[in-house]
Amino acid sequence: MSGTQAGEGGNSKVKRFMIVNRKAPYGTIYALEALEVVLIGAAFDQDVSLVFADDGVYQLKKGQQTKDIGQKNFSPTYRALGDYDVEKLYVERESLQARGLAPEDLLVPVRVLGSTELSVLMEEQDVVLSF
Amino acid sequence: MTASVALKDKEVAVDEEGYLVNLADWNEDVARTMAADDGIALTDNHWEVINFLREYYAEYQVAPAIRVLTKAIGKKLGPEKGNSKYLYELFPYGPAKQACRYAGLPKPTGCI
Numbered sequence: 482m483s484g485t486q487a488g489e490g491g492n493s494k495v496k497r498f499m500i501v502n503r504k505a506p507y508g509t510i511y512a513l514e515a516l517e518v519v520l521i522g523a524a525f526d527q528d529v530s531l532v533f534a535d536d537g538v539y540q541l542k543k544g545q546q547t548k549d550i551g552q553k554n555f556s557p558t559y560r561a562l563g564d565y566d567v568e569k570l571y572v573e574r575e576s577l578q579a580r581g582l583a584p585e586d587l588l589v590p591v592r593v594l595g596s597t598e599l600s601v602l603m604e605e606q607d608v609v610l611s612f
Numbered sequence: 613m614t615a616s617v618a619l620k621d622k623e624v625a626v627d628e629e630g631y632l633v634n635l636a637d638w639n640e641d642v643a644r645t646m647a648a649d650d651g652i653a654l655t656d657n658h659w660e661v662i663n664f665l666r667e668y669y670a671e672y673q674v675a676p677a678i679r680v681l682t683k684a685i686g687k688k689l690g691p692e693k694g695n696s697k698y699l700y701e702l703f704p705y706g707p708a709k710q711a712c713r714y715a716g717l718p719k720p721t722g723c724i
Contacts, residue, residue, distance in 0.1 A: 520721040524677045553673065561672035564680045 496607040497528045502537035503611065507552055512540050515612035516558060523565035530569035530606075531562075532599060533591070534576045537612075541572070541587040559589050573599055617645050631713050638716030646714050650705070654714070658702055660689065665715040675720040678708040 500519050506512040515531075522529040533541055540556070547554040562570070570591040577583070577593060584593060594602070603609055615630070616623040619641050625633040630646070632638060643662055647654045654662075664685060668676055676684065678696075686694020693699075699707035708720045 517721055520674070520677065524679070524721070555673050557672050558674040561668075561674050561676070561680075564672075564676065564684060 495526060495528050497530070497605065498522050499530050499532060499603060499606040499609045501532045501534065501603075501609060501611040502540055503535040505536040506540040506542075506545065506556065507547060507550060511612040512537070513555055515610075516555060518610065518612075519562070519567060520558075520565060523562075523567050529567050530571065530602075531567070532571045532573065532602075534573035534596075534599070536576075536580075538572055538576050538580060538582060538587075541570075541589060541591065542582070543586055543588050556588055562589070571599060571602065617642060617649070619645055629713075629719060631719055632716045635716055635718075642716060643714040650710075655702075657693075658711075658714075660693075661685065661699065661702060661707070661711050662715045664688065665711055665717060669715070669717050675712045675717040676708065677720050678706070681708050681711075681720075 500515050500522075502512060502515050504511045519529055519531060541559060542556075545554050545556045559570075562568070570589060572584070572587070572591045572593050574593050574595045584591060615626050615628065617626055617630075624637040624642060627633055632642070644654055647658070652658075665675065665681070668674075668681075668684065678699075682694055682696060682699060684694075685699070688694075696707075699711075703710040712718070712720055
């Protein structure tokens with residue numbers, strides 16, 4: 482159906498997708514692509530969660546300025562995830578601490594979990610995509 | 613080969629689906645011309661949605677999917693406007709797709 486959004490009228494099985502972000506927001510296309518996958522998954526009414534680990538925690542850092550590298554600052558989009566009913570955002574505690582960051586430094590409310598807890602969550606997913 | 617929309621004084625480039633190539637090219641004339649090319653004269657009700665989308669994009673850097681748009685319009689402008697029927701009457705080609713195009717935004721992610 483042209484002109485119809487993917488999310489409407491979907492009746493196929495909802496799967497649990499976990500998107501794992503491990504790279505810094507700029508310098509590669511991974512972070513932006515992962516975000517696109519999240520939005521597409523949400524538009525298809527899937528159960529989508531996000532993990533930020535390693536340098537991926539920088540994706541959520543407040544105060545990003547990209548003017549000098551000539552790239553779009555897409556970090557405000559993380560604040561729109563709630564509108565897409567994407568509310569499960571997990572940040573790995575070890576990665577956050579190793580970079581001297583705290584939850585207050587991040588753009589959106591997250592749950593901070595240790596790597597052991599995260600691995601349990603990963604086990605529960607239908608699909609885990611790593612970026 | 614690039615497509616374009618012809619305004620009174622200049623042409624602005626659009627992609628193969630009619631979305632602006634450079635978002636900075638947008639002005640109200642662009643929206644009116646795109647709509648006129650579709651046989652639509654923009655009313656205040658259209659502008660309300662177009663302006664809403666532009667504000668949403670300025671805030672979040674993303675063109676909202678239809679479900680998000682419908683919900684957010686409902687929150688801001690009331691339930692009589694935040695429903696698919698109302699929005700499809702204004703934008704019969706798909707409210708998110710068509711209104712985002714007139715608003716000079718990219719095609720919403722997740723739109724088929």
